[in-house]
Amino acid sequence: MNDQWTDRLSEYVDGELASGERTALEAHLATCAECRATLEELRRVVARAKALEDRAPKADLWAGVAKRIGSGQVVDIRSRRRFSFSVPQLIAASIALILLSGSGMWLALRSRQTATRTPRPDAEWQVLNVSTRRTDAAIADLQEVFERNKSRLDTSTVRVVQQAFTTIDRAIAEARAALEADPGNAYLNLHLADTMRRKLELLRRVNAIAAAQS
Amino acid sequence: MRDQVIEDTLPADSIAADVALAASGDASAFERLYRTHVARVHSLVRRMLDADEADDLTQDVFVRAWEKLSTFRGESAFATWLHRLAVNVVLGRRKTLGVERGRFHGGEDPLEGVSGRRETPEMSMDFEDALARLPDGARQVFVLHDVEGYRHEEIARMLGVVPGTSKSQLHHARMALRRYLDR
Numbered sequence: 001m002n003d004q005w006t007d008r009l010s011e012y013v014d015g016e017l018a019s020g021e022r023t024a025l026e027a028h029l030a031t032c033a034e035c036r037a038t039l040e041e042l043r044r045v046v047a048r049a050k051a052l053e054d055r056a057p058k059a060d061l062w063a064g065v066a067k068r069i070g071s072g073q074v075v076d077i078r079s080r081r082r083f084s085f086s087v088p089q090l091i092a093a094s095i096a097l098i099l100l101s102g103s104g105m106w107l108a109l110r111s112r113q114t115a116t117r118t119p120r121p122d123a124e125w126q127v128l129n130v131s132t133r134r135t136d137a138a139i140a141d142l143q144e145v146f147e148r149n150k151s152r153l154d155t156s157t158v159r160v161v162q163q164a165f166t167t168i169d170r171a172i173a174e175a176r177a178a179l180e181a182d183p184g185n186a187y188l189n190l191h192l193a194d195t196m197r198r199k200l201e202l203l204r205r206v207n208a209i210a211a212a213q214s
Numbered sequence: 215m216r217d218q219v220i221e222d223t224l225p226a227d228s229i230a231a232d233v234a235l236a237a238s239g240d241a242s243a244f245e246r247l248y249r250t251h252v253a254r255v256h257s258l259v260r261r262m263l264d265a266d267e268a269d270d271l272t273q274d275v276f277v278r279a280w281e282k283l284s285t286f287r288g289e290s291a292f293a294t295w296l297h298r299l300a301v302n303v304v305l306g307r308r309k310t311l312g313v314e315r316g317r318f319h320g321g322e323d324p325l326e327g328v329s330g331r332r333e334t335p336e337m338s339m340d341f342e343d344a345l346a347r348l349p350d351g352a353r354q355v356f357v358l359h360d361v362e363g364y365r366h367e368e369i370a371r372m373l374g375v376v377p378g379t380s381k382s383q384l385h386h387a388r389m390a391l392r393r394y395l396d397r
Contacts, residue, residue, distance in 0.1 A: 010385035041392035048341055048395060049360035054257040057269055061256075062248055064273045069241065069280045134288045138230040197238045204231050 003032070009039050013046060135196045142203035149210040161206055168199045233292050237283040244283075248276055251293060255300045261345060261357045262304045271307060275300045301358070305372055308350070344394035348387050355380050356387035 005028050011017050012025055029036050150158050175192040182188060229250070235243035255275050260268035279296055286295050345353060354373065358364040359380070366377040366384075373380070 007382075007385060010388055011381060016381075038389075038392070041395065042388050044395050045388045045391050046360055048391075049356070052257075052261075052342065052361055054253040056253040057256045057272060059269065061252065061269055061273050061276075062245060065248060065276045065280075066241065066245070068273065068277045069244070134230065135234045138234050142231055193238065197235060197240075200231050200234055201240070204228075204235075 003028075003035065005029075005032070005035055006038060009035065009042055013039070013042050132193060132196065135193070135200060139196065139200055139203065142200065142207060145207050146203055146210070149207060152210045153206075161202075164202060165199070168195060168202065171195045172199065229292055230288075233283070233286065233288075236280070237286070244276075244280055247279075247292070251296055252276075254293065255296065258297065258300050258357070258362070259304055261342070261361065262301075262354055263307060265346065267307070271303060274307075275303045278303055297362075301362075301372065308354070341391070341394055344391055348390060352383045352387040352390070355383040356391070359384050360388070 005025055008017065008021065008025060012022065017025060029039065146161075150161075153161070172192065172195050175188060175195055179185065179188050179192060229247070232243040232246050236247055252272065256268055256272045259271045259275065263271060275296070279299055282299065286292065345356065348356065351373075355369055358369045358372070359366065364372075366380040369380045370377040
């Protein structure tokens, strides 16, 4: 049966009826068992919808995504642990990789920096500023995690890591100082973002290695 | 909202770090983000459109996310940003398909005549299967409102209808689905 109130039951469930209508509907519900039953079923539908669980696709779609974003590296996470390195080896490799690529970037930037100085458009500048602030926050969070977990690493490893942090922090400070003198310099901005990204990456790797020691 | 659940299950610094790394071109960081969020995105797409399109559209969502990561400003959770992007991709696909035409005027019982409909619990249709058989308009409104938690005003803007149509479609969808609850 479908009476004049049936079509308003969903709005009632969602609390969207005006108070006068709500009172009238509640008076109707007191006398209509069929509407009461329908109302209960609608409530169950809503509860069922909220309880639906997310399911991953049956096939792994990452390979297709990686191909389209131009990433040659499709890494099977399950196969990442095939090789075995010691913790100091892993950390040394991370530091070397990160610092070496950072130096290359710095040299490339320095050679280009003198050639062109292009003021960054306001919109891009704002995006970069927001991005830098976000990275600052992420670095602070990861640094906190490192401070908590560094006792899991041996003292000499921690010392090496801290030396690497000092090197990167110095590069960040230099980039910031240079930017104060020339805030619109696109290359300096890129260099700062890149150096911060390297610190982020190093922290992430070191934290992962420390966490695996537990 | 559901997105908060994802953010709560992983350390915020882990997601923030991966977002920052991916935005600077690190595909490995983006792969981690993909693996964290793919079930969420795929489920949304599968429920909004046909299941056989869900894989392709899910890939489209992540490719679009990769391209637009530099515009993510961290004002909302990454999961919320990605989710909204997924909804936009789905709605864009819906327009391409032209499914909006005539689909917002379902009958009294959109599932009437669906084969496999039974009254006994052991033979009852799976709720998600029943959802997939709703007319497109009713299905999308139901998913956006009851599953994803959007309000009628937001849904109306997304779908280009008036809020009254959204409410009416939601009611039709619920009335049809109530027969397919687990008994």
